[in-house]
Amino acid sequence: MCLGIPGQLVRWVEREGIFSQAEIEFDGVRRVVHMACVTEAEVGDYILVHAGIAINRIDAREAERIFETLAEWGDDEGWHESLPEGGEHES
Amino acid sequence: MCLGIPGQLVRWVEREGIFSQAEIEFDGVRRVVHMACVTEAEVGDYILVHAGIAINRIDAREAERIFETLAEWGDDEGWHESLPEGGEHES
Amino acid sequence: MKYLDEYRDPAAAQVLLDEIRRVSTRCWTLMEVCGGQTHSLLRHGIAAELQGTVELIHGPGCPVCVTDQADIDFACQLAKRSDVMLTSFGDMLRVPGSQGSLLDARTRGGQVRIVYSPLDAVELARRQPEKQVVFFAVGFETTAPATALAVKQAAQYQLDNFSLIVSHVRVQPAMESLVESPDHRVQAFLAAGHVCTVMGYQSYDRFVARYQLPVIVTGFEPLDLLQGILAGIRQLEAGEAWLENCYSRAVQVAGNQSARDLVQEVYQVSDCRWRGFGLIASGGLSLREPWLRFDARARFAECGLPVILNSACRSFDVMTGQLKPPECPHFGKQCTPETPLGAPMVSSEGACAAYFRYAGV
Amino acid sequence: MKYLDEYRDPAAAQVLLDEIRRVSTRCWTLMEVCGGQTHSLLRHGIAAELQGTVELIHGPGCPVCVTDQADIDFACQLAKRSDVMLTSFGDMLRVPGSQGSLLDARTRGGQVRIVYSPLDAVELARRQPEKQVVFFAVGFETTAPATALAVKQAAQYQLDNFSLIVSHVRVQPAMESLVESPDHRVQAFLAAGHVCTVMGYQSYDRFVARYQLPVIVTGFEPLDLLQGILAGIRQLEAGEAWLENCYSRAVQVAGNQSARDLVQEVYQVSDCRWRGFGLIASGGLSLREPWLRFDARARFAECGLPVILNSACRSFDVMTGQLKPPECPHFGKQCTPETPLGAPMVSSEGACAAYFRYAGV
Amino acid sequence: MENHQQIMTSSWQLNCPIQIPAETDCVTLAHGEGGRLSRKLIQERIISVLKNESLETAGDAARLPRVEGPLALTTDSFVVSPLFFPGGDIGSLAIYGTVNDLAVSGARPLWLTLSLIIEEGFPLLILDRVLQSLAEAALSTAVKIVAGDTKVVPRGTVDGLFINTAGVGELTEPVPPGPACLREGDELVVSGPIGQHGIAVLAAREQLQFDPLPHSDCGSLLKAVALLRGALGDRICCLRDATRGGVAAVLQEWAESSGLTLSIDERCVPVSSGVKGMSELLGLDPLHIANEGTMLIAVRQGAGPAAVSVLQTLSKTAEARVIGSVKARGVAAVTVKRTLGPEQPLHDPLGSPLPRIC
């Protein structure tokens, strides 16, 4: 459900209101995407796009987490002792 | 102008009013023709048809005239003395 | 086919030809009014046979040729509307308006459909209530009964999606306008047989009396034409001018009363622009008051277009017998059936097209 | 591609797989809510690798699968009108209504056009003012911001030829209705990542508290899924049940506030018929008062149709995890992608289609 | 569903004699997209009807044995509307058209390719009927369909069904040399009554409501050509099936190729009574109307009557006639003698003749 693909913001086309748009690059091809819901993004950010509109920015810091965790596991012989959190916790 | 073709009435389809129609045969093919203007025709009559409607009956007697005239000319050594009338005369 | 083939008999035609040659003391100039007669004269080789004996000049009798460009433009405009199906006879499709022909309009996306009969267009309107079916009603008095009947049927069926572009023209006013011109050369007329089938020929009495020119009601087959020509020449040789019917198997003196009534009920005589002629008083027909709801001009009032006239074409001269088509400077050069400058080159009945086809270029 | 390819790394996946196997003391039953997750699990071989370790059952998360047949029938009816251009996502075209699919409607003459975005449908309406452009708005909360934006743009452009068939559904009420059923087998949920991208996941607090089931917000790539599964199993092994976000690069706790505002402004929560489920309270969205003029149901009120439900399909059981697709008696026999008995076989996200494609028949 | 059915059938004119059940299966885009449904359509509906080895094993191209003589190669697309007409249909036409082109070129037809372009929504039952007719025509002319292609295009992008056939034949000696070899005195023969196909299709398409509908002459000329070549050998100059543009178009092309005048007598040209009636009524000239199983033959001076008597032994060409001869180039490339007087130029029509009323 809800195919959402990350692409990189290369250019703002229009930054105001419900018609705001930016050019997003997906591995070599670009498309103008509606940005009404992600107005705060900057050129260079990765944007999650669904059905032609941006639904979020990709959080670059959070994106690294899993790899850091896996790296820790790999470094640490006893990695299975210090079980990593899979994600942030909200009770 | 005004392609008018003679065909033979083979069957009345409808004899009343503006919707009256009859089947007319043209050398092997038949078509239903509007007869509103030639209501008095009988089966066997030849009908002059233009744009799908009958515009007259062919007068079989008059149709012979020219051949009778030509026949007379042919019979008569002195035919060019008694010049035939080409048609009926209306002053 | 009975009543066609026997009138094409070569031996009989030869007898009439010989007789025409025998009675002619000079080369008389006859006008065949009708384009169908022109084609038949050329197609069957009669014009060629009579060369030098009789001069046959071509009259205005091609309703397709004389249909006003403004009407064609209007038809093309309607054809391009997505809600309209424009219907007409096949003849009309190649005649150029100021912006191209109906065939061009179709090529550019318009919906244009050929019908054999106006009544078939009424049927289309009944079967396709979501379409506005417009019939482009061209033709002389011969065709007017069929389109009048179509209007009456549409009224009976209470169709509100059928209408006409009425471009009917009347032949006799055109003949009058022609002989009123000081430089006309016509010495006798072969009147158009099928117009007379409908209208009769009483109305020519006054014409003959006034202009002192023989008028011969003439049919379309070789023997009919030869008989008409012979009759005309005999009158001319005798110095007479009267009204004669050489097509008596199809024409009665009063014409077809039912057909005339039908025309009379639906149409009224009106002034009319003839292509190549200009405005001819009483030269056409228009719908009478009670039938005006079937007038496409009223229904699609917003579609009018200015007319751009093509001034190069010499059709007026051709259709008034002033000019033989090959004498037109454009004939066979800029003007061919593929690239017609004028209607007479494009209608299948047009005099220029007839020369182009049958006389060889 | 950045943020895709690295999450498909086989070596990293292998590490997570090993860890899942290591921590599992028994075979837990997890439901992945979203059809996209189902496809990814099968496509990338994860489901096969975890066989016997974890039981993955498929949730109701394919908006195409749960779209009510009555809506599809209505869309097909509209598509057949000559004045309507029906637009939708490619996904919807093969899903059968009671009288065939939109693709069938097109085959029978209807005008149906695929768009990539609802905003593209607004553009079509602007460019073709003579057409009524109807957008068939299916999708979960992820898609609702796009269609809400389309409505707002259409209003701004003052388009009176754009409307929506609103078939948006809400995922959480469906999860609730599922766990309310006494015989459900779900021990933890992988919540649908992109719905949470828009809506956030605060609303699951009550759900977790009430049903005492782990809920893990999970993404769509292999590493995302494995991470979500691992988190769920750890909770289960620890006897815990809390709300956890394993898709933090794309999901914040409050979701996307602008997108939520947009949805809130244009839509209201309403009861909704889910295909295979029946009426779900608060299970869908409908247009709010000020936007009702964009409701296709109101604009084409005369086009309603009675619904004929196909009772043979076991989609309710499949979508509530009661039945694996191959256990359906029709699967692969009467029911194939060519001849689907139910939506899950035809949507590219449907669980039955996923099994048919990736698991081999 | 009444409206539904109407939409389905109104967009092309089938004129098909079989009743289509409302629930009939239709061709869908998926049938043309290379997957399972494509293979199913091709296997179950096409190959099973046209059955022969080459077609069954064909991958990208058919593999065929070597041919002794030089080759002839031809192609035609068939776009007739309606698909069914009295006397034939698009399927038989697609075979006879290409077989006839090979035959009149002096070749023995060997193999045909078959390419179908089908509109989405086209009823499978109708497709079956076309293929059946096509298979029968192929069988009766002993040609093999060895390679094919099937495309399905979206609703509205083709009018129901178009068919292309290409044909390979082996030229057999003496190959008729063609119109460039014509010389004064050569004689022109027509193999049967003209105009039947064009009139039949026009009447069916425009729903002119004539009864009985005239029948097309759609059929094979293989036997007639074989007999003729056997009897006349190198006294045959050229042959041509008089398709689009009718006999007039063939005369025009031959006159242009030879630089001579081709002259015919209208009264010698056979015309069936139905064609005659409709031509008069619609203001058409049968010389300009298409045929699909009637040919024009030019033979050496004096060989006309021999050609005619050979042709008259076959029922299909029983009305063959000598219609004219080749003359030194006069005023016009093609001339016709009608009722009176000298020969008239026969005009080359601008486009297909339209029915007219004036």
Add this chain to the structure above:
Amino acid sequence: MENHQQIMTSSWQLNCPIQIPAETDCVTLAHGEGGRLSRKLIQERIISVLKNESLETAGDAARLPRVEGPLALTTDSFVVSPLFFPGGDIGSLAIYGTVNDLAVSGARPLWLTLSLIIEEGFPLLILDRVLQSLAEAALSTAVKIVAGDTKVVPRGTVDGLFINTAGVGELTEPVPPGPACLREGDELVVSGPIGQHGIAVLAAREQLQFDPLPHSDCGSLLKAVALLRGALGDRICCLRDATRGGVAAVLQEWAESSGLTLSIDERCVPVSSGVKGMSELLGLDPLHIANEGTMLIAVRQGAGPAAVSVLQTLSKTAEARVIGSVKARGVAAVTVKRTLGPEQPLHDPLGSPLPRIC
């Protein structure tokens, strides 16, 4: 006249790079009806561009010299929309498609037939452009177009222009035996990055507004096939251009013919970055997307690397890769290895993939 122009161009998608002047000439029905305009169109616009003797003297069929070897015969109709797309157009496609079918069948392409079906109203300038492109493709592949046909159909009965080509070639030894000869261990090679044609056409047709538009791989495989056959000889089992249905469809057909399982590794299959990005965005699988200048090759065990290194000497096939091998028949006819675990069955798509959002 603005409305006018809009009507004219809206009915098919030209996507043509040249601006059409409003007053441009269009194809009319008369161009297809066998008269003067037909001959003019054929002489001035077609023959003059494709110039060669056979076509100029062709009557009903082209007369061709005899051929030494056995023959290959193929046909395809081209119905692509839009007519012009990045990397090619319907004209070049019609040549390369048929040339490639002959080449992968083991034949040297000799002659093509060309059949055009044109919609009334089609701009002549666009036709010229297509013919020019077609002529260049024919020249570059050294095939001769020897016979042709042109039909013009009324507005609305075809979508602009369809082209059929049929091709005759001479089979040269050793002819690749075909998929029935496959055995366990044989290796599967793809000649270049996949999915380019299908994605290019989809993006252009649906106006998905991507930039840069991906380019089609539309082009000739003649050279690649010749090099490959020269180097590998009878170690080649079969070749197939992976057109409709993409690589997946070819694998499926070969698996069916051989009764074995064809197994590939997705990570070895070359995919260009533009195609990758659009496939992800639209939810499509490049394995199912059409190619028009990329082929699949099956070679004997161990010959894969040799095939790849031969192909890599040509720029068009520089990215050739071994992508899998032939195995004993397992659960599925075709399998694919993706991220993890055992091989997945590769499904045979139902119809062409539709872009999707969920």
